[in-house]
Amino acid sequence: MILKKLKLPAISFAMALFVCGLLIAFSDPKVLALRGNPLEMIGKGFSTAGSAYWALFRGSIYDPLLAEGNFWGGFYPFSETLVTASPLILTGLSVALAFRAGLFNIGAQGQFIAGAIGASWVGFAFEMPIFIHAITAMATAVLFAGLFGGFVGFLKARTGAHEVIVTIMLNYVAAYFLLWLLSTTAFLRPGRQDPLAPEVRQSARLPHFLGSEFRANLGFFIALLAAAAVWWLLNRSTWGFRFRAVGANASASRTAGISVARVTTSVMFIAGALAGLGGAVQVLGSEFAMTSGIGGSFGFDAITVALLGRATPVGTVFAALLFGALRAGGLTMQASTGTPLDLVLVIQALVVLFIAAPALIKGIFRLKNVESGETLASKGWNG
Amino acid sequence: MSLELRGITKRFGALTANDSIDLAVADGEIHAILGENGAGKSTLMNIVYGLLSPDEGDISVDGKVVRIDSPLDALAVGIGMVHQHFMLIPVFTVAENIVLGHEKTKGPGILDLESARKEILRVSAEYNFDIDPDALIEDLPVGLQQRVEIIRALIYDAKVLILDEPTAVLTPQETDELLKNMKKLKEKGTSIVFITHKLREVKEAADKITIIRRGKVVGTASPSASQEELASLMVGRPVSLDVDKKAPQLGDVILGVKNLSISDHTGRTLVKNVSFELHAGEVLAVAGVQGNGQTELAEAIVGLQEHVTGSVYLDGKDLTKESVRDALHAGIAFVPESREEDGLISSFSIEENLILDLHDLPPYAKGPVISQRVVQDEANKRIAEFDIRTQSSRDPVSSLSGGNKQKVVLARELSRPVRLVVASQPTRGLDVGSIEFVHQRIITERNSGRAILLFSTELDEVIALADRIAVMYRGEFIAIVPASTSRSDLGLLMAGVKP
Numbered sequence: 001m002i003l004k005k006l007k008l009p010a011i012s013f014a015m016a017l018f019v020c021g022l023l024i025a026f027s028d029p030k031v032l033a034l035r036g037n038p039l040e041m042i043g044k045g046f047s048t049a050g051s052a053y054w055a056l057f058r059g060s061i062y063d064p065l066l067a068e069g070n071f072w073g074g075f076y077p078f079s080e081t082l083v084t085a086s087p088l089i090l091t092g093l094s095v096a097l098a099f100r101a102g103l104f105n106i107g108a109q110g111q112f113i114a115g116a117i118g119a120s121w122v123g124f125a126f127e128m129p130i131f132i133h134a135i136t137a138m139a140t141a142v143l144f145a146g147l148f149g150g151f152v153g154f155l156k157a158r159t160g161a162h163e164v165i166v167t168i169m170l171n172y173v174a175a176y177f178l179l180w181l182l183s184t185t186a187f188l189r190p191g192r193q194d195p196l197a198p199e200v201r202q203s204a205r206l207p208h209f210l211g212s213e214f215r216a217n218l219g220f221f222i223a224l225l226a227a228a229a230v231w232w233l234l235n236r237s238t239w240g241f242r243f244r245a246v247g248a249n250a251s252a253s254r255t256a257g258i259s260v261a262r263v264t265t266s267v268m269f270i271a272g273a274l275a276g277l278g279g280a281v282q283v284l285g286s287e288f289a290m291t292s293g294i295g296g297s298f299g300f301d302a303i304t305v306a307l308l309g310r311a312t313p314v315g316t317v318f319a320a321l322l323f324g325a326l327r328a329g330g331l332t333m334q335a336s337t338g339t340p341l342d343l344v345l346v347i348q349a350l351v352v353l354f355i356a357a358p359a360l361i362k363g364i365f366r367l368k369n370v371e372s373g374e375t376l377a378s379k380g381w382n383g
Numbered sequence: 384m385s386l387e388l389r390g391i392t393k394r395f396g397a398l399t400a401n402d403s404i405d406l407a408v409a410d411g412e413i414h415a416i417l418g419e420n421g422a423g424k425s426t427l428m429n430i431v432y433g434l435l436s437p438d439e440g441d442i443s444v445d446g447k448v449v450r451i452d453s454p455l456d457a458l459a460v461g462i463g464m465v466h467q468h469f470m471l472i473p474v475f476t477v478a479e480n481i482v483l484g485h486e487k488t489k490g491p492g493i494l495d496l497e498s499a500r501k502e503i504l505r506v507s508a509e510y511n512f513d514i515d516p517d518a519l520i521e522d523l524p525v526g527l528q529q530r531v532e533i534i535r536a537l538i539y540d541a542k543v544l545i546l547d548e549p550t551a552v553l554t555p556q557e558t559d560e561l562l563k564n565m566k567k568l569k570e571k572g573t574s575i576v577f578i579t580h581k582l583r584e585v586k587e588a589a590d591k592i593t594i595i596r597r598g599k600v601v602g603t604a605s606p607s608a609s610q611e612e613l614a615s616l617m618v619g620r621p622v623s624l625d626v627d628k629k630a631p632q633l634g635d636v637i638l639g640v641k642n643l644s645i646s647d648h649t650g651r652t653l654v655k656n657v658s659f660e661l662h663a664g665e666v667l668a669v670a671g672v673q674g675n676g677q678t679e680l681a682e683a684i685v686g687l688q689e690h691v692t693g694s695v696y697l698d699g700k701d702l703t704k705e706s707v708r709d710a711l712h713a714g715i716a717f718v719p720e721s722r723e724e725d726g727l728i729s730s731f732s733i734e735e736n737l738i739l740d741l742h743d744l745p746p747y748a749k750g751p752v753i754s755q756r757v758v759q760d761e762a763n764k765r766i767a768e769f770d771i772r773t774q775s776s777r778d779p780v781s782s783l784s785g786g787n788k789q790k791v792v793l794a795r796e797l798s799r800p801v802r803l804v805v806a807s808q809p810t811r812g813l814d815v816g817s818i819e820f821v822h823q824r825i826i827t828e829r830n831s832g833r834a835i836l837l838f839s840t841e842l843d844e845v846i847a848l849a850d851r852i853a854v855m856y857r858g859e860f861i862a863i864v865p866a867s868t869s870r871s872d873l874g875l876l877m878a879g880v881k882p
Contacts, residue, residue, distance in 0.1 A: 236753060238748045240580070246733075249729070249730075251725050257707045257739075
């Protein structure tokens with residue numbers, strides 16, 4: 001059962017690596033220079049792609065170069081993977097949860113920023129005891145982002161405004177609000193002109209759990225805990241039952257007496273809260289100081305992560321880890337082999353492409369009865 | 384023209400929809416194909432019409448084997464088909480619809496409708512069809528739209544006409560007209576394949592009957608066979624078509640509807656000023672042709688319609704402003720018209736579908752947690768009580784047959800304390816066995832003192848179950864008449880003719 005579910009993502013990932021390997025090899029000038037000699041060219045191509053992927057591995061999982069004299073030190077890249085994956089897990093859960101209730105949350109980016117603002121503000125502007133400070137900061141992030149997301153649900157329930165349009169627009173609102181905020185005296189770090197907030201206090205930071213030389217922090221466990229909570233919510237609670245019911249068939253849910261409006265609003269609140277927690281983890285766990293670029297592309301990658309994880313909490317965690325690893329490893333790949341970081345984005349895009357078009361994989365490998373993400377990927381706008 | 388099928392087999396995965404079917408339609412014959420929903424009638428006809436290709440077997444016309452890969456091929460050898468759901472464009476005229484796909488031109492890009500109009504007038508006059516080639520389809524009643532489909536087939540020289548469940552959307556009068564026209568077509572030499580599950584029509588019109596069950600031909604019969612014999616062949620066991628019911632024991636008024644009007648979001652009136660009372664122990668059947676406001680009226684009673692004026696009382700309590708949930712919990716069981724869309728969540732398991740309404744109340748939920756064990760135990764009780772045929776309560780409801788799906792809906796709706804049952808087309812698309820079950824259950828509920836509001840477009844069903852009959856026409860209750868009213872009087876009312 002599990003193997004069957006993993007088949008499609010695994011093959012998609014392998015295919016993406018293969019196609020991208022071709023791209024790496026045949027965009028390399030040294031490989032192209034051997035055009036006259038096909039055998040040597042193929043050999044060179046293999047070694048070029050191989051060394052790029054080896055660098056990718058070294059940048060994301062384990063680096064023997066860093067391990068000299070200190071075996072554990074070689075895991076530094078893995079810690080980086082966890083740091084990148086943690087916010088992605090949370091934003092991915094946000095999109096996945098909304099999707100299960102039939103809502104397409106494109107707004108994780110804006111909600112992430114709303115959370116980051118809340119966490120950063122509480123983190124630098126107040127003095128509190130250790131732990132309590134971090135918890136308060138996260139709670140504020142959850143509240144800000146929850147309201148920001150819940151507002152979308154409220155609008156949809158009340159006026160029928162499509163959540164896709166509203167969330168896209170609110171992403172702009174959040175991004176430019178942040179930019180403005182960073183120009184005010186309340187948020188701009190004293191003595192600075194560029195948009196940069198003060199660092200959050202030590203008491204608000206999430207503790208490292210692999211020792212101080214690794215950046216991996218409690219944020220990863222918070223993300224795992226959130227995944228477990230979302231799983232419980234969806235599969236065991238009365239709320240989740242309603243969420244899934246409305247997502248699967250809103251009209252039958254309404255006929256059975258479920259209030260679709262209430263579900264829409266509460267799902268969007270929780271989805272917003274999850275993305276906002278992602279923003280808090282990013283600020284309190286690894287960035288400490290908020291910049292105008294704090295959001296990165298966590299909210300947008302979340303859509304891909306949720307899709308790859310097939311909108312299940314467990315799937316989302318693994319998809320986010322994969323993306324985190326690609327992100328972390330891509331930097332090393334670029335630095336040590338000169339392969340552009342953009343190719344990592346190509347791998348990501350290809351994985352999703354193959355997942356979204358399972359017929360392609362099925363056709364190539366003549367598979368039957370592969371569990372596919374087809375419905376998920378093609379549902380989209382009016383799903 | 385004669386049509387012969389030999390050994391037609393069609394499989395969809397593990398399902399054999401048609402299992403080496405032989406069928407011979409003689410020249411100038413009305414050949415009825417009788418079978419339950421899902422027996423494989425439509426698959427067979429779609430093969431003949433070139434919409435599906437058979438895995439085995441061949442088709443011959445006038446003794447010559449032909450290959451039919453598309454509807455165009457079918458038309459070329461003289462086979463025409465009128466689908467259950469008409470393939471017409473509502474905003475086009477009759478003539479435009481008929482030339483669609485076969486447009487003739489006079490000069491480049493200039494449509495020649497004139498010749499088509501002449502043809503339509505000629506065919507229409509020949510069969511007394513009374514069709515105006517310039518009328519818009521959307522302005523025509525359903526019966527006339529069907530004639531347009533028939534004319535289209537005739538104009539393209541169909542010698543064998545396949546009619547797929549042609550009476551499903553017609554009033555009794557329109558049905559009679561159609562049966563008459565079928566005989567007229569036959570006299571002029573057109574063979575007709577008549578697909579249906581309605582026994583009365585078969586007996587009236589057919590020359591020969593082939594009965595299909597589970598993809599196989601199980602027998603042929605002549606129209607002189609009794610309805611019971613035909614039904615038993617169709618189902619594969621003896622069936623009783625009559626519903627046993629005692630005289631009603633009327634109790635207090637349960638449901639009161641006063642001056643209820645419903646409009647859609649554009650302001651168009653769908654239901655106009657409907658008032659009636661319904662007593663405990665009584666079945667009020669609302670008859671009428673599909674689309675005369677029945678769906679909306681049923682939904683409005685449980686609060687599913689938005690633009691409603693007037694009021695609905697249950698046990699004297701005003702429900703008009705209450706939510707759907709409150710209406711259901713006040714004692715209404717609601718069986719919606721569309722099982723798939725409104726009754727069930729097909730990706731959910733049977734047990735989840737059984738608790739859609741009560742999932743957050745004890746014993747199913749303790750606080751915010753759904754108790755999986757209670758849900759499963761209760762589901763197994765319902766499965767036993769309602770004889771739902773399934774391997775496990777955890778199977779997806781989509782794996783069930785139509786009849787068993789409807790049993791899931793009934794099991795859910797009747798497991799609350801119920802005062803009133805509102806059932807919209809509760810047997811639509813069900814097999815005879817399940818229809819029997821649903822009918823008996825409705826009568827059991829009535830006998831135990833519940834009020835039943837039944838919406839049905841099947842006159843047989845209305846007559847079998849009703850204690851009183853309300854006829855709905857263009858959103859109004861045109862009359863409420865006793866159950867003893869004759870079929871023809873009901874037919875006139877359904878067509879909007881006031882007595």
